[in-house]
Amino acid sequence: MDLGKRIASRLEAATFERIAGVGLENAAVNRPRIERSILELGDVVLGDGDSAVVVGAGPSLHRRDSLARLRKSGYTGTVVAVDGALGSCLRAGVVPHLVVSVDPHRERIVRWFGDPAMTAAPADDYFRRQEMDPTLAADEMAANGALIALVDAHGPSMRAAVATSAAPAVVARCEAAGIAMYWWNPMYDDYDKPDSVSRRLHGDNGLPCLNGGGNVGTAAWVITHAVLGKRRIGLVGIDFGYPPGTPYERTQYYPELREMFGDRYAEAFIPVDSPFVGERWFTDPAYYWFRTVFLDMAREADAETVNCTEGGVLHGDSVPLLPLEDFLAKADRRE
């Protein structure tokens, strides 16, 4: 088996190792701020009908101008965005009904909401290095200031599905911007096992545990069908990969792969054909794992999911490809 796929096959356990400690610490800090369960969103009308668009922060979002096209369509169904796509949505005039945040990283994630505490461009090149939000890469300070104003302006008309693992800075930022928060626990492990972390956490705070599929994009999709009850879901910006020509050093896990494998790091990347655009994209072990998990989960979901990213590596029997306008037109006819 290729190096990348071999690593990917071991990431289910590795992810627990990566995030359980800090996620549980954050849950303890966030505990006094928890007022509403995510299940309450089942009683809230978020958009018309039973369709939804889930917005990820992958490079196709900008390459395909997906948000401008979504806005132009006049789509009235539900829009659920990952935190990393919030800035792109608001700049495009798309105010998501729901923003999803889960990553426990203490410093980085608040940047997706505009970080009021940021006084200089940080040494961490996470945002400059990647294509998730190109605006943040150009002039970090100016982009941060503009994002703070946008999120403050639209905060009261949005809701956030916040995992208990989320960074306390994200929680404080949502509160300051007037974004109503609905809480859930990440499912950390098998709740039927005797020493289950998930069971202990649920016992402590009474919140449901959500199987997140490794990343916030998949978690947003799970919320959309399992909590909001949407039955037809179109994905945009959920690529789980990189367009051809992307330098390896501009990929999310480059520093870690370089450190682990030295000059052999490139062997960990996996090429995947993207039939919609007729391109060969590539992915890394983590994104390949996300893709595999998503395709498996989609087979079990009580919802039809189509991939309207028009790029990326997420496609298979359970997630067919469809141009965004075709999905939106079909959704409109059924609303």
Added chain:
Amino acid sequence: MKEFLKGNYKVKTVIKEPAAGEADSTDEFERKALSRLGGSICFVSKKGFLWKGDDGKTDGPRETDR
């Protein structure tokens, strides 16, 4: 290893037994290295999408002091 090398002779080469924790520490290194490549939320195989507790429902967030 030493229990398999019994006889009426003596070997010149000193056979080193692996230190007890050596294999463990390699595993530990690999585990830590891999953990840096993991995701931002877990995936738990074959456990559905949402667990609301054993009774199939949750009563919402428990009371806590603010």
